[in-house]
Amino acid sequence: MKQEKIYEDLFPVLRRAKFIFFIVAIFFIFLILNFWKVQILDHDGYWEKSEANWMREITLPYQRGLISDRQGIILANNRASFRVSLIRENCEDYDKSCRKIARLLNIEEHVLKERIKKYESQPHFKPIVVKENLTFEEVAMIEARKLELPELILQSEPKRFYPFESFAAHVIGYLQELSPEEMRRDVYGERRLGELIGKTGMEKQYETALVGGHGRLIEVVDSLGRGREEVARSEPERGQDLTITLDFDLQKEVEKLLEGREGAIIVMDARDGEILALASYPDFDPNRFINRFTSEEWLDIVNSPEFPLENRAIRGLYSPGSVFKLTIALGALDLGIATEETTFVCKGETRIYNHPFSCWREGGHGEIGFFDAIRDSCNIYFYNLGKEMRIEEIARYARMMGFGSRTGIDLPGEKSGLVPDPQWKIEARDEPWQLGETISVSIGQSFLLVTPIQIAAHTALIANRGIRVTPHLFKSLSLNGKKRENRFNPPGNQVVNIDTSVFEQVIQGMWEAVNKQGTGWAALVSEYDVCGKTGSTQLISRDKSEEPEEEKEEGEEEEEEMKTHSWFTGFAPRENPEIVVTVIVEYGGMGGETAAPLARRLFNSYRKKYDRQEPTQTH
Amino acid sequence: MIDRSLLRHIDWVLIGLLLLNSIIGVAFIYSSSHYLPGKYFLRQMIWIVFSLLALFLFLLIDYKALVSYSVYFYILAVAILVGVLLFARFVAGAKSWIRFPFFQIQPSELTKIVLILLLALIFSKFRLDYMSWKKGLLSGAVTAIPVFLVALQPDLGTALSLVPVCLGALILAGINRKTFVYILIVTLLTGVVAWNFGFKDYQKQRLRTLISPSKDPLGSGYHITQSKIAIGSGGFFGKGYRKGTQSQLRFLPARHTDFVFSVIGEEFGFLGVVLAMMCFFLFLYRLYQSIGFSGDRAGVYIVFLVAVMITFQFFINVMMVIGLFPITGTPLPLLSYGGSSLLTNYLGVSLVLNVKMRRFVFV
Numbered sequence: 001m002k003q004e005k006i007y008e009d010l011f012p013v014l015r016r017a018k019f020i021f022f023i024v025a026i027f028f029i030f031l032i033l034n035f036w037k038v039q040i041l042d043h044d045g046y047w048e049k050s051e052a053n054w055m056r057e058i059t060l061p062y063q064r065g066l067i068s069d070r071q072g073i074i075l076a077n078n079r080a081s082f083r084v085s086l087i088r089e090n091c092e093d094y095d096k097s098c099r100k101i102a103r104l105l106n107i108e109e110h111v112l113k114e115r116i117k118k119y120e121s122q123p124h125f126k127p128i129v130v131k132e133n134l135t136f137e138e139v140a141m142i143e144a145r146k147l148e149l150p151e152l153i154l155q156s157e158p159k160r161f162y163p164f165e166s167f168a169a170h171v172i173g174y175l176q177e178l179s180p181e182e183m184r185r186d187v188y189g190e191r192r193l194g195e196l197i198g199k200t201g202m203e204k205q206y207e208t209a210l211v212g213g214h215g216r217l218i219e220v221v222d223s224l225g226r227g228r229e230e231v232a233r234s235e236p237e238r239g240q241d242l243t244i245t246l247d248f249d250l251q252k253e254v255e256k257l258l259e260g261r262e263g264a265i266i267v268m269d270a271r272d273g274e275i276l277a278l279a280s281y282p283d284f285d286p287n288r289f290i291n292r293f294t295s296e297e298w299l300d301i302v303n304s305p306e307f308p309l310e311n312r313a314i315r316g317l318y319s320p321g322s323v324f325k326l327t328i329a330l331g332a333l334d335l336g337i338a339t340e341e342t343t344f345v346c347k348g349e350t351r352i353y354n355h356p357f358s359c360w361r362e363g364g365h366g367e368i369g370f371f372d373a374i375r376d377s378c379n380i381y382f383y384n385l386g387k388e389m390r391i392e393e394i395a396r397y398a399r400m401m402g403f404g405s406r407t408g409i410d411l412p413g414e415k416s417g418l419v420p421d422p423q424w425k426i427e428a429r430d431e432p433w434q435l436g437e438t439i440s441v442s443i444g445q446s447f448l449l450v451t452p453i454q455i456a457a458h459t460a461l462i463a464n465r466g467i468r469v470t471p472h473l474f475k476s477l478s479l480n481g482k483k484r485e486n487r488f489n490p491p492g493n494q495v496v497n498i499d500t501s502v503f504e505q506v507i508q509g510m511w512e513a514v515n516k517q518g519t520g521w522a523a524l525v526s527e528y529d530v531c532g533k534t535g536s537t538q539l540i541s542r543d544k545s546e547e548p549e550e551e552k553e554e555g556e557e558e559e560e561e562m563k564t565h566s567w568f569t570g571f572a573p574r575e576n577p578e579i580v581v582t583v584i585v586e587y588g589g590m591g592g593e594t595a596a597p598l599a600r601r602l603f604n605s606y607r608k609k610y611d612r613q614e615p616t617q618t619h
Numbered sequence: 620m621i622d623r624s625l626l627r628h629i630d631w632v633l634i635g636l637l638l639l640n641s642i643i644g645v646a647f648i649y650s651s652s653h654y655l656p657g658k659y660f661l662r663q664m665i666w667i668v669f670s671l672l673a674l675f676l677f678l679l680i681d682y683k684a685l686v687s688y689s690v691y692f693y694i695l696a697v698a699i700l701v702g703v704l705l706f707a708r709f710v711a712g713a714k715s716w717i718r719f720p721f722f723q724i725q726p727s728e729l730t731k732i733v734l735i736l737l738l739a740l741i742f743s744k745f746r747l748d749y750m751s752w753k754k755g756l757l758s759g760a761v762t763a764i765p766v767f768l769v770a771l772q773p774d775l776g777t778a779l780s781l782v783p784v785c786l787g788a789l790i791l792a793g794i795n796r797k798t799f800v801y802i803l804i805v806t807l808l809t810g811v812v813a814w815n816f817g818f819k820d821y822q823k824q825r826l827r828t829l830i831s832p833s834k835d836p837l838g839s840g841y842h843i844t845q846s847k848i849a850i851g852s853g854g855f856f857g858k859g860y861r862k863g864t865q866s867q868l869r870f871l872p873a874r875h876t877d878f879v880f881s882v883i884g885e886e887f888g889f890l891g892v893v894l895a896m897m898c899f900f901l902f903l904y905r906l907y908q909s910i911g912f913s914g915d916r917a918g919v920y921i922v923f924l925v926a927v928m929i930t931f932q933f934f935i936n937v938m939m940v941i942g943l944f945p946i947t948g949t950p951l952p953l954l955s956y957g958g959s960s961l962l963t964n965y966l967g968v969s970l971v972l973n974v975k976m977r978r979f980v981f982v
Contacts, residue, residue, distance in 0.1 A: 009746070010913075010916065010919055012748055012793060013791055013792075013793075013916070013919050014910060014911060014919070016790060016791050016793065017791060017907065017910045017919070017923050018907075020787070020790065020791075020907075020923075020927070021903075021904075021907040021926075024903065024907070024930050025900075027934060028896060028900055031896065031934070031937055031938070031941075032892070032893060032896060034941055034943065035850070035884065035889055035892045035893075035941065036889065038847060038850050038851045038941060039850060039851055039853055039854055039855065039884065039888060039889040039892065040854070040855060040889055042851050043851055043852070043854045043855075045851065046847065046848050046850070046851025046852045047851070047852045047854065049848045049851075049852070050848045050849070050851075050852035050864055050865055050870075051852075051864075053845075053848065053864065053865065053868075053870050054864040054865075054868050054870070220864075220868065221868070222868040222869050222870075223868060223869040223870045228868070
């Protein structure tokens with residue numbers, strides 16, 4: 001160690017101070033370089049972030065188009081509804097906010113969190129709906145705690161509302177939240193997560209017309225998420241209003257008739273395929289679906305043993321039963337296998353291809369002609385016709401009548417049914433066609449599966465003497481009262497290549513079935529010339545159709561009667577037909593007993609309402 | 620009592636630079652808080668006037684007298700710090716304030732001045748070319764006591780700003796490199812121990828946030844993220860005075876206090892940052908330059924330590940707003956809103972002026 005100096009020598013001290021200052025100067029340059037990087041090189045990224053900070057885009061909800069019946073009665077309306085949303089960005093402590101909000105809104109905390117989790121992918125500043133359809137008290141409560149809970153915002157939006165609840169639910173359909181999976185599909189490209197979209201029925205079919213455009217509001221917000229001023233605003237566009245062909249009064253009656261049963265009824269204008277009433281029972285209240293309810297509640301409805309969500313009119317697969325005899329009759333006449341004069345003897349039972357086949361009437365019909373065979377629905381007569389036609393021709397005529405393919409009705413999810421033939425059986429079951437099966441098909445049993453709407457369309461085809469119409473519900477679209485589009489464009493009304501006289505003969509049989517004490521007598525409306533055909537059959541379940549046909553035909557009448565589904569399809573008046581009515585009642589018993597009387601009331605109601613050209617053509 | 624000739628030796632340039640920086644501060648305090656109740660810019664102006672008065676009054680006392688009494692000041696300061704710990708109420712999670720009827724003050728800030736005087740006393744008679752262990756340990760000890768007490772408040776930022784004052788003294792006294800490295804190692808080890816046993820959770824969180832601010836942008840990373848967004852979005856020319864969205868819409872936290880430099884960056888851009896830095900650099904340059912105008916060893920130490928104190932705070936704050944340093948609550952000297960810090964820095968400058976104007980007197 002050096003000696004302490006006795007004089008002041010500040011030189012080394014000053015030198016060190018100078019050195020420190022030199023380092024300070026260097027450090028200034030280092031800092032400026034850092035600012036250069038952040039402010040010049042990385043400027044764009046930070047600029048975007050700062051813009052995102054202070055601009056907020058709010059979606060202004062649009063009004064979904066109304067749906068009304070042909071008379072203008074509104075079946076699907078909108079009403080104002082308050083909802084409360086959470087903005088995660090504004091939560092000081094996410095868990096704490098969740099706890100508070102759950103208590104305030106009376107929701108389970110885990111339910112709330114699960115809900116929010118669904119929207120995790122969304123940016124933090126986007127509001128997530130946590131509760132809808134707030135009561136007035138809830139709105140007041142949230143409003144009062146506005147400062148305490150800056151993460152909650154109240155919004156009012158027009159909300160779907162079905163004033164008649166379950167009325168025509170299967171036609172109108174319902175709305176549900178767009179799920180993240182659906183979001184990925186192109187159809188919903190413009191839509192947002194959590195938006196309500198049509199899931200079935202008209203709501204789905206005409207989704208693109210019914211939806212409007214969202215409005216957008218861009219506003220300046222401060223760090224607490226409070227709006228300061230509007231920057232830009234585009235008003236929402238309302239959706240187009242849809243008028244459908246349903247007739248409120250007829251639909252109401254149809255639903256009343258079906259109440260307590262399981263089945264479907266279709267009332268259709270024979271001339272152009274406009275559906276006046278279409279109901280499937282059991283049904284549901286579409287208002288329940290709009291509330292963003294929990295998945296358990298949803299599963300409850302989906303898993304109900306009665307399948308209330310299934311629209312039986314377009315998705316129920318039934319054997320046509322005796323209704324199919326009309327197709328056989330048309331084919332046999334057209335092919336020349338039968339004429340008006342063809343007769344067979346019905347002893348109540350017969351053996352064909354070494355198997356016993358029975359008629360529904362135990363004693364038999366005796367010697368029976370063409371019209372009587374349709375009138376009394378004699379099985380033996382049609383076994384013989386079917387046997388002559390062979391399965392290939394039966395299948396050809398069935399397809400000509402529209403079976404085995406969709407009718408093209410503007411309802412989503414329509415099923416096409418099944419017209420069996422040998423080729424199908426080989427492909428689907430790897431078994432050769434049994435000749436006995438042809439006999440079963442002749443009376444509408446076996447593998448043959450049809451939907452009620454196919455039966456209705458085929459009835460219209462007969463009523464129009466070979467002119468096919470496409471069943472539809474679309475009547476017109478309008479925007480703000482102005483008509484936009486008022487034509488339904490079906491695939492084209494084709495004419496079936498069968499002679500008109502053939503139809504006239506079959507129609508004669510149908511007329512007699514109702515008006516001459518036939519199986520359809522219960523559908524008789526005085527002076528209205530109803531023509532129709534009944535049918536009784538089972539809903540074919542998979543294991544049942546596995547069974548050999550003979551067993552089903554044999555001696556199970558009593559037991560089967562209990563489980564028999566009841567068909568009636570018909571049209572009126574005979575000349576210039578206007579209306580087709582098709583009824584299926586599951587477990588309804590014989591068609592003549594259950595379905596036909598329902599049809600009669602509908603013919604009556606239609607006539608009262610629409611048939612004004614009084615003395616009609618009577619026969 | 621005061622020689623008229625002394626007045627001629629007052630460094631008016633330094634005072635001018637001091638005021639220039641203070642006024643820049645007021646401008647941005649106004650920009651970032653004019654919409655708030657409380658009129659912070661007005662209060663800051665009152666503090667400037669008050670501090671300026673204190674600066675001139677402080678000049679009346681010869682710095683040599685101050686140095687010789689510094690032991691008593693030191694004992695008083697430590698007593699007040701202990702008293703604050705025992706009796707003060709928590710404000711924003713720390714017991715660092717003494718409340719007076721119209722204002723409140725942080726005694727920890729003024730402790731810096733006392734420490735500078737005490738260190739000047741310790742080294743005033745030290746004429747070796749290199750540090751001695753005795754002096755080194757003594758200066759370390761007198762620094763450690765207030766650092767410890769302030770850290771307990773807890774006010775880590777202010778506590779840490781005392782350390783470089785001590786280190787500055789050691790460097791000036793001629794510490795050899797090996798010892799300096801040892802000190803750094805000891806400091807680091809203390810840091811590790813403190814991390815595990817001494818730090819409060821929020822302090823740990825702040826350090827973690829520095830490493831990855833985007834991990835928790837709404838938590839403790841919020842400050843750094845928003846500050847960087849403010850600065851980065853300013854670009855070259857800035858968004859214009861009182862037009863910064865980050866500060867005007869309150870995304871930027873503590874914008875009139877610790878983050879006032881971010882407001883400059885946002886509203887005047889890179890250009891503003893460079894100009895503001897230049898103003899401050901000139902001020903610091905004048906301070907360091909003053910070292911050569913000291914009459915004695917104590918004077919050299921006083922001027923140098925004041926310069927180091929202000930420099931260090933400036934660097935910490937600027938590094939903090941741009942995300943190079945954890946958020947410790949260190950204000951930007953002269954520019955940030957806050958009376959205690961302003962008064963301390965003015966008193967520090969006052970000491971420098973004191974040394975400078977009395978350089979000829981003693982010979």
